[in-house]
Amino acid sequence: MRLAVISDIHGNLRALEAVMAHIQDRDVDATVNLGDCVAGPLWPRETFEMLQSLALPTVRGNHDRWALTRPPEKMPPAGRFAQAALDQAQRQALHDLPPSLLLDGDVLAVHGTPTSDSTYLTEETHDNRLMPASRGVVLERLGDAVGRAVVLCGHSHRQSVTQVPNGCLIVNPGTVGCPAFADVPTADHLEHRSPHARYAILTRRNRRWGVELFALDYDWEDAAACAERNGFPRWAQALATGAVG
Numbered sequence: 001m002r003l004a005v006i007s008d009i010h011g012n013l014r015a016l017e018a019v020m021a022h023i024q025d026r027d028v029d030a031t032v033n034l035g036d037c038v039a040g041p042l043w044p045r046e047t048f049e050m051l052q053s054l055a056l057p058t059v060r061g062n063h064d065r066w067a068l069t070r071p072p073e074k075m076p077p078a079g080r081f082a083q084a085a086l087d088q089a090q091r092q093a094l095h096d097l098p099p100s101l102l103l104d105g106d107v108l109a110v111h112g113t114p115t116s117d118s119t120y121l122t123e124e125t126h127d128n129r130l131m132p133a134s135r136g137v138v139l140e141r142l143g144d145a146v147g148r149a150v151v152l153c154g155h156s157h158r159q160s161v162t163q164v165p166n167g168c169l170i171v172n173p174g175t176v177g178c179p180a181f182a183d184v185p186t187a188d189h190l191e192h193r194s195p196h197a198r199y200a201i202l203t204r205r206n207r208r209w210g211v212e213l214f215a216l217d218y219d220w221e222d223a224a225a226c227a228e229r230n231g232f233p234r235w236a237q238a239l240a241t242g243a244v245g
Contacts, residue, residue: 001104002027002205005156005229007034007111008061009051012239015197018218019176020141024178024230024237026201032103035111035155037094040178041232042223044082048090060097061154062118066093066218076183078232103208104204106149108168113153116147121153122162122170130156135164142168149211150202159179159198159213171211177223193242195220196210202216 001055004023009016023031033056038044051058063079072080080232083091099117101109110116121141133141145151146167159174179193181201203210220239227235238244 001202002029003035003103003107004028004031005109005152005171005200005202006031006038006056006176007173007199008157008175008178009033009038009047010036010063010078010175010178010235011038011040011042011044011047012197012223013047013050014219014223015177015216016047019199019214020054021200022216023199023201025120028201030103031056032101032109032152033058034152034173035059035097035117036063036110036154036178037061039063039067039076039079039082039107041081041230041235042177042226045090045119046083053095057101057103057109058097058108059101059111060094060099060117064094064097065117067091078183078235081230081232090123094181100180107152108148108150109152110144111153112155114143114151115141115142117155120156121151122160122172123156123158130158138162138164138170138188139167139221142170157193159200159215161211161213169209171200171202173200174213174215178238179242180244181206181230182234182238182244195238195240195242201226 112119123130148168157175160172162170199210224236224240
């Protein structure tokens with residue numbers, strides 16, 4: 001069994017195209033999307049349409065939920081941009097995505113944690129920086145899901161593989177299209193990353209799972225130029241460099 005995992009596309013069509021082309025050459029059995037599909041000042045409608053044509057199993061991210069439930073004045077600027085670009089049926093379709101999926105019998109796919117799409121599973125915020133969460137915090141957030149073989153999560157945009165002792169393997173594939181939190185006023189305090197498009201492939205052999213983490217080159221200058229044209233210079237900097245500030 002080979003399973004490709006993508007997450008946090010955030011409307012970055014160029015990054016999504018690069019990732020899906022790479023996956024196509026990797027002989028996977030399925031691809032799952034962990035949500036936050038279109039929220040960003042890039043190509044929200046075009047990204048929605050591509051994902052609709054791909055028909056991937058997809059869980060709902062917090063931004064997918066907010067596209068329908070939050071009024072524009074309570075949305076972050078990039079989310080408001082995407083919300084305005086979609087019609088009512090598209091916003092409803094994002095909202096109606098399931099909060100979790102069970103794949104291959106014992107692989108649980110969520111956006112944040114098994115019970116919250118807006119909580120990091122393996123990180124915490126300290127002094128406006130993402131830091132690894134303690135083992136106890138991770139176990140509390142996992143709840144009964146600790147007994148699964150694998151838990152797939154996104155939300156933090158940070159690639160990671162975590163093995164819970166006598167428990168599940170946690171895999172965060174990283175972000176396809178949003179390397180830094182450009183909408184967060186304190187984002188300049190976060191660690192520097194890179195502009196690459198990220199995803200993961202899990203392979204099961206003899207009941208055990210191995211993980212490959214990918215960071216792909218793509219035309220991030222075009223994505224940055226799109227953000228600049230749409231009036232989001234911090235997003236342009238984040239997309240071009242992997243950092244803001």
